Amino acid sequence: MIFNKDTAEKTAELLLQINAIKLNPKNPFTWASGWKSPIYCDNRLTLSFPLIRNYIRDEFSKHIEKQFGKPDVIAGVATGAIGIGVLVAESMGLPFVYVRPEPKKHGRKNQVEGFLQKGQNVVVVEDLISTGNSSLMAVEALREAGANVKGMAAIFTYGFDVAEENFKKAHLDLYTLSNYQNLLNLAVAKKYITEEEQATLSEWSLHPDTWGVEV
Numbered sequence: 043m044i045f046n047k048d049t050a051e052k053t054a055e056l057l058l059q060i061n062a063i064k065l066n067p068k069n070p071f072t073w074a075s076g077w078k079s080p081i082y083c084d085n086r087l088t089l090s091f092p093l094i095r096n097y098i099r100d101e102f103s104k105h106i107e108k109q110f111g112k113p114d115v116i117a118g119v120a121t122g123a124i125g126i127g128v129l130v131a132e133s134m135g136l137p138f139v140y141v142r143p144e145p146k147k148h149g150r151k152n153q154v155e156g157f158l159q160k161g162q163n164v165v166v167v168e169d170l171i172s173t174g175n176s177s178l179m180a181v182e183a184l185r186e187a188g189a190n191v192k193g194m195a196a197i198f199t200y201g202f203d204v205a206e207e208n209f210k211k212a213h214l215d216l217y218t219l220s221n222y223q224n225l226l227n228l229a230v231a232k233k234y235i236t237e238e239e240q241a242t243l244s245e246w247s248l249h250p251d252t253w254g255v256e257v
Contacts, residue, residue: 043215043216043217043218044217044218044219044220044221044224045101045105045109045195045217045218045219046105047224049101049105049219049220050218050219050220050221050224051220051224051227051228052097053097053098053101053197053198053219053220054220054224054225054228054229055228055232056088056094056097056098057083057085057088057197057198057220057225058225058228058229058232058234060087060088060090060091060094061087062083062084062085062086062087062088063081063082063083063198063225064081064082064083065080065081065229065234065235065239065243066080066081066082067080067235067239067242067243067246068239070254077250077251077253078253078254078255079246079250079253079254080242080243080246081200081222081243081246083170083198083200085122085126085169085170085197085198086122086125086169088126088197089125089126095125095126095129096129098126098129098197098219099126099129099130099133100133101219102126102130102133102167102195102219103130103133103134105195105217105219106130106134106165106195107134109193109195109215109217110165110192110193110215111163111192112134112136113136113162113163113164113165113192114136114137114162114163114164115131115136115137115138115139115158115162115163115164115165115189116130116131116134116136116137116138116139116164116165116167117138117139117140117141117154117158117164117165117166117167117180117184117189118138118139118140118141118166118167118168119140119141119166119167119168119169119176119177119180120140120141120142120143120180122168122169122170123140123167123168123169123196124140126167126169126197127140127167130167137156137157138156139154139155139156139157139158139164140154140155140156141153141154141155141166141180141183141184142154142155142183143176143179143180153183153187154183154184154187158184158187158188158189159188160187160188160189161188161189161190162188162189162190163189163190163192164184164189164190164191164192165191165192165193165194165195166180166181166184166191166193166194166195167194167195167196168180168194168195168196168197169196169197169198170196170197170198170199171196171198171199171200171205171216171218172199172200172202172205173202173204173205173208174204174205174208174209174216175208177194177196178208178209178212178214181194181212181214182212191214192215193214193215193216193217194209194214194215194216194217195216195217195218195219196216196217196218196219197218197219197220198218198219198220198221198222198225199216199218199221199222200221200222200247200250201221201222201223201247202247202250222247226240226243226244
């Protein structure tokens with residue numbers, strides 16, 4: 043669910059402007075999973091543009107407190123959301139921790155890095171939601187560490203049905219600054235893509251695991 047429509051449209055436009063999101067339905071990308079995709083999203087690029095990263099920081103800070111109440115801690119999911127998570131925590135005057143994909147193999151073998159006390163309220167910041175699996179693994183690690191995870195806030199989501207189901211099963215609310223549908227609407231309006239290309243992109247979002255696969 044998006045925080046609000048104005049933020050969703052503005053965020054989508056900024057991501058397109060800096061090529062953090064690339065749309066290429068005629069020459070699709072191949073994800074690490076092997077899926078063929080007409081869209082590629084790298085929101086880490088936002089950190090290289092001060093005005094844009096500050097906009098994302100401010101929108102996150104405002105909407106997180108409004109939606110979840112002010113938490114005790116902001117957590118970022120490694121590695122993509124560490125940078126923006128730190129900015130949000132700093133803006134809100136809150137402690138910050140980050141969550142590794144798995145525990146370290148040496149030393150203290152931490153998965154949650156930083157100071158976190160049992161019972162603290164945590165909001166997780168993420169850069170991108172696809173299936174939600176890796177994001178929810180971070181949530182599980184925080185819960186195992188004793189945190190009360192209030193919800194997750196992400197820059198962008200593809201809006202896959204499987205992600206919605208995964209968040210329901212995890213009993214976790216997800217809010218995003220923008221999403222796939224707002225992106226497509228904005229991309230057509232601003233002539234980044236044609237209406238024909240929009241149809242192709244919409245078709246992909248319904249069956250991303252089989253789209254573009256020859257049978």
